[in-house]
Amino acid sequence: MHQSLDIAAILRRAEQFSPHREVVSREPDRSCHRTTYGELAARARRLASALLRLGLEPGTRVATLCATHRQHWEAYYAAPIAGLVTHPLNPRLHPDDIAFIADHAGDRVLIVDEAFLPLYEQIRDRTPFRNVVVVGTAPPGLLGYEQLLATGDPEWQPAELDERSTALVTYTSGTTGRPKGVEVSHRAIAVHALSSALPGWLAIRDDDVVMPVVPMFHALAWGWPYTAALLGAKQVLPGPFLDPDSLLELIAGERVTLTGGVPTVWMGLLNTLDAAPGTHDTSSLRAVLSGGATAPPAMIEGLRGRHAVPLVHTWGMTELVMGAVANLTWDLQDAPEDEQRPHRYAQGVPMPFLEIRARGDAGYVAWDGQSLGELEIRGPWVAQEYVGAPEASAEQWTDDGWFRTGDVVTISDRGYIRIADRAKDLVKSGGEWISTPELESALMDHPAVAEAAVVAVADEKWTERPLAVVAFRPGTTATPEELREFIAPKVARWWLPERIEIVEAIPKTAVGKFNKLALRQQYDTPTDTPDAAKADS
Structure with a gap:
């Protein structure tokens, strides 16, 4: 009853009970590298030993600047089982934010993809890294990943771990201020993996093929690298290739049963499927999870109805990884x-x-x-x-x-x-609340609209009013008046935005959400709204 709930226990189970279960990792040249839990576990333990031989003290932060691939998976396990802390850095953030985060966390080691070396050069002089390890070809003065791995002891085993000690650190994206760090314990990872895998939530089984599209540098890939390993499910790691065609290729080729990512990814997938109905095989999918932002109902119904792709809504945050799943009770x-x-x-x-x-x-x-x-x-x-x-x-x-x-x-x-x-995005117009996701969903029901974001802008009469920013599907268009007429039956009259701005693409945050902070800064100028806008309030 006192056995530690820790990441080492997850790795042991994968190695002992699923040693031959396949893990597929997409390489920079787009080929698929095939390995097994048994091989990955042995490499993770050896990497843990190699990290300790660098002279790192318990609790030292080992940062990663990597896509979702097998070496990143190994680092997810290696540092925590060695009593160190894995810290995934988000390469999509501004270099200033990455440098701040690495310094704030006190990162001492960096494992970085060769493709991100130009980004590393931008932050090098502002970060506390003592050792830099390159996945790929290492330039002079830096250590290659396989070179470091070779220094590890292949017989090394982890000591007993304190389940309440920190295993990982992850930071918010900093869209409303400086990024903030969250420590995640071994126990938190273990209990989260158990809970999320239960029937009624992810319901992962050993015959599943799990592909995390949410990157390993964002919200710990929703914990899936741990949950799938605990259950012995095959994992498909898509690397940096998250475009619809690449994902559809992996879904069909590897017979993916469960995948998850942000709504913008699945909107792109829907557009690709709509453009060539019947071309792509998605029959293996039992669930596509969407989280990070509200999924438009039109997208949910488009995937489910037109392509038999069962999209399932989820909710989570950096501070709690995954929190809720919208399966039917x-x-x-x-x-x-x-x-x-x-x-x-x-x-x-x-x-x-x-x-x-x-x-x-x-x-x-x-x-x-x-x-x-x-x-x-x-x-x-x-x-x-x-x-x-x-x-x-x-x-x-x-x-x-x-x-x-x-x-x-x-x-x-x-x-x-x-x-x-x-709370920061609600529009409070004349003392009444307007829900921006409901307006966005209504706009994205229009057949011409690919993306829609709604933000609050200052208004002299009503304090705030909604402003909509819309991007159209290729080859389609609509006027602001036509869009207002389309959504008028779906929302209260006083919700209708007076201003609808047409753009080629809506700016995104580092994790693929609509960047509403940037939109507010661009469009937030006071207006004098006609009384008719609130006539029905």
């Missing part, structure tokens, strides 16, 4: 489609061991599917504070230890969370 399995649909559009029911509540202006709100409040959550893998940021921690955690998510939600009587908006 037992009492909805045989319900009419009209009753099932709103539950599929919700963010889902929290995973086992997670507790939720929502706080409104007058206190905690009822679970009635209508009352709005900011979602608060606690559980065994929810962070307790930010690294070295006591003021930010005090602001984000309640006095009794619940994490304030910043998501404004309703909670149904079945426990389904539905996000109305991020």
